[in-house]
Amino acid sequence: MFVAIADPTRRKLIRLLANADELPLHELTDQFQMGRTAVSKHLTILREASLVIDRKVGRETRYRLNAAPLQEVKDWLSFYEEFWKERVALLQNLLSEDK
Template sequence: MTHTYQERDVYVAIADPTRRKLIRLLADSDELPLHELTAQFQMGRTAVSKHLAILKEADLVTNRKIGRETRYRLNAAPLQEVKDWLSFYEEFWNDRARLLKKILEE
């Protein structure tokens, strides 16, 4: 059986600067309609919709229809995976900085 819907990797979804900006815009607001999001970019509504679809496939965005308008909301929960992955490297570099400080003080 083939699936037409495929869950997208959160890292792939946030790799694009346009999608990161969409995430930021949605983080700064409770919910935004497509036309307001599109106004923030120098691209058409279709292109913004495609970026939102990728974010939705990664479960980073939810949407709902109100009449003819589609409104989008951030679901930040999948970003915890990215935070957890980055926290290892944050600790790695903090350890290196402490070691360097110790060496320089000696």
């Protein structure tokens, strides 16, 4: 999962798919300065991480986001969010004591 979302191109693909029900490969490719094959490779990595679902419509492959696996990332990050909230609160207390 983390490998899949580590790349900025794949994060952009996730964002594009989040804003649409479904997009064909050629529309996704138009959003990048790379060829269709490169975009397809990124989509394959996202599909292997279960973040993208594809289906054939005639000769066209259409993609949609499966956001459910991102819950794992959210859960992992929530620990660190609490960690930093506590640290910031501690720092604020220390700074207010110095006044």
